[in-house]
Amino acid sequence: MKKWLVRIFLAIAVLAIASGVVTFFVIEDAVDTMFGGATPVAQPGLAQRSPDRFVLANVSVLGPAGEEFRPRQSILVEDGVIRAVGPSVEPAGSIAVIDGSGLFAVPGYTDSHVHLWNSPNDLLLYLANGVTQVREMHGRPHHLQWKQEIESGRLGPDMYVVAAQLASYGLWEGLWVGWTSGRNVVRSPPATARRIESLVEQGYDAVKASSFLSREAYAEAGRASREMSVPLVGHLPLAAGLPDLWASNQSEVAHVEELVKALGREFGGLRSTNAEAFLAHVRARRGEIAERLAANGIHVTSTLALSESFGRQAVDLEGLLPDVALGYVNPGVAQGDAMGWVPGVNPYRVPDAHRNEGWRGRNEAYWAAYAQAHHLMLEALLDAGVTILVGTDANVPVMVPGFSMHEEMQALVAAGMRPAQVLASATSLPGRWMEWNTGRIEEGFRANLVLLRENPLEDIGATASIETVVVNGRVLSRADLDAMLRAVEAANRQAGSPAIAD
Structure with missing residues (x-):
């Protein structure tokens, strides 16, 4: 027995x-499928690799100040680096010449807030839209691998990889969240310091505070990041306040929205019934906040178009989605439970069960005030001289990788920035923040360039009129860029998403 x-x-x-x-x-x-890992890798058929040494001739070049174009210029590129810029570049020996007559040369764009998740296909979408640098804001080991591969010649934008966000949870919830979302869960200040040290050793370029980091762990993240000389970026934790931000080592706030949320907590919460009082609070406080950010040298990433989309996602998602380039969105991401785009999984859409009497009016009033608060805060940031970085939060609904960059730049101009300011926030300013030689068309800078058919200083929408992209010295023609877009679409269709196939 x-x-x-x-x-x-x-x-x-x-x-x-x-x-x-x-x-x-x-x-x-x-989880891998939900974050795009099950979608086939796109295989575009591209033209033969461009020469290592060439001249872009007869092109209008954006000047160092970013306020005007210099006509009839030539750009000498050797081994992925700009060697000379001027009206007459005379390199020794024979050299390939690419005629840029009628085109406008600008530095390649940087999207300072993206989420690549698990599919490398988005790398192609960025290049096809002129984005030659990205700052990955939820970095995992495979992103570090992609970064190294791109540095070794793989086709893709240069990558600045911020480690997945630091967050504080209880034991069991932390185990689940750490496993399924990849967040760096820390439950004490000593654990925070150890985790940051480990992330630095792994090769991440920066560490990120999340909304769910405890106040004590946030303070320790500031101390440890300062000691280890690694940037601390991201959110202002819900458990912290603006005084904690001023005392921290945080050098960048990942959204204008973080400041609006902090003001909402100060105010006691925005509701549809107190919208005007909340906006009055924002007007009263925004100037001081902007001045403190400027005094502390804290940059702010925009993600304005995303915040402006919340209202329509909430009340009219079905009407909005036909305006979104869904064919380029990874099917796993679009239909996943994490941050799905379509009805049934979209986190911003008001559920049918909550659509009671007056629901639309209440939500429209709430989100209109929320968007207006962002505009008010942005005005104050600009007045105080705070450095703004263009970022989209791409792969969060409904920000399509690459395409959302142009949407964001247009949103910033509509909110009051001049096209020259927006171009700087998309090129030279993030290049300086990341300490990369990118964002300027000058001798010694990386040959990451975009040739446009129209002048973006006259109309910021011209940033999408792309004829040619040069990334690390490789020339991608319009035909190449179109092939990349077709390949991503084909891979998404192969993955079999009905929402995208329709």
Whole structure:
């Protein structure tokens, strides 16, 4: 009898272990799919690789100040670096010449807030839209690998990789969140310092505070990041206040929205019934906040178009989605439970169960005030001289990787920035923040360039009139860029998403 009991116990133990292993792999596969990893890798057919040494001739070049174009210029490129710029560049020996007559040369754009998740196909979408640098804001080990591969010649934008956000949770919730979302869960100040040290050793360029980081851990993140000379960026934790931001080592706030949220907490919460009082609070406080940001040298990334989209996503998602380039959105991302784009999974859409009497008016009033608060805050930031970086939060609904960059730049101009200011915030300013030689068309800078058919200083919408992209010295023609877009679309269709196929 005892022998049978032992056998039964062993059988149950084996079944439990087997069940646990199967569950682990099922969840791993579901998470990978939800973040785009199950979509085939796009395979564009591109023209033969461009020469290592060439001249872009007869092009109008954006000047160093970014306020005007210099006509009939030539740009000498060697080994991915700009070697000379001027009206007459005379390199020694024979050299390939690319005629840029009628085109406007600007530095390649930087999207300072993206989420690549698990599919490398987005790398192609960025290049096809002139984005030659990205700052990944939820970095994982595979992003570090992609960065190294791009540095070794793989086709893609240069990558600045910020480690996945630091967050504080209880034991069991932390285990689940750390596993399924990849966040760096820390439950004490000492654990925070150890995790930051580990992330620096792994090669991440910066560390990120999340909304869910405890106040004590946030303070320690500031101390540890300062000691280790690594930038601290991201959110202002819900448990912290603006005084904690001033005392921290945080050098960048990842959204204008973070400041609006902080003011909302000060005010006691925005509601549709107190919108005007909330906006009055924003007007009263924004100047001081902007001045403190400027005094502390804290940059702010915009993500304005995303915030402006919340209202329509909430009340008219079905009407909005036809205006979105869904064919380029990874199917797993679009339909996943994490940050899905379509009805049923979209986190911003008001659920049908909550659409009671007066629901639309209440939501429209709330989101209109929320968007207006962003505009008020942006005005104050500009007046105080705070450095603004263009970022889109791409792959959050409904920000399509690459395409959202142009949407964001147009939103910033509509909010009061001049086209020259926006171009600087998309090129030279992030290049300086990341300490890269990008963002200017000058000798010694990386040959990351965009040739446009129209003048973006006259109409910021011209940033999308792309004829040619040069990334690390490789020339991508309009035909190449179109091939990349077609390849991504084909990979998404192969993944079989009905929402995208329709």
